[in-house]
Amino acid sequence: MRPYVQVTWGSQTRSTRPVEVPISTSKAHWGEGILFQLQGDMQASRLDQQELQVSILDMRNMQSVLRGDPKIASGTLRLSQEALGESKTEIVQLLAVSGGHVSLAVRVGVLAPRSSYAVLA
Secondary structure: EEEEEEEEOOOEEEEEEOOOOOOOOOOOOOOOOOOOOOOOOOOOOHHOEEEEEEEEEEOOHHHHHOOOOOOOEEEEOOOOOHHHHEEEEEEEEEOOOOEEEEEEEEOOOOOOHHHHHHHHH
16 A cells, blocks of 8 residues: 545645555555645634645556555644644544545644744744
8 A cells, every 4th residue: 555645725726645565564654744834814813723635645656547546544633722833743533535544643733934944033
């Protein structure tokens, strides 16, 4: 299997790289970040209760061209003020296509824009 995570927020969609996972194991580790830009005049204080659509898909070469990558699991991550204020790991339960649930550990937070870092330097 070559699973990857796809996250959608509004009209923006981002994906991790696929990782090689032997069929005999049920764990994958991506260890990478996905960044979204705030849209328009949205401020970090208005992110509370926004929803991210999260899916885990299995990358396939030829099948992807014809039918797209098969979905392993999907669900929704609702942002909370607590999670945005302090970046910490939380577990998201996704509904597996085969039934049951898949646990995905994520860290959610808000980063200042690059221009703010220049002011601080």
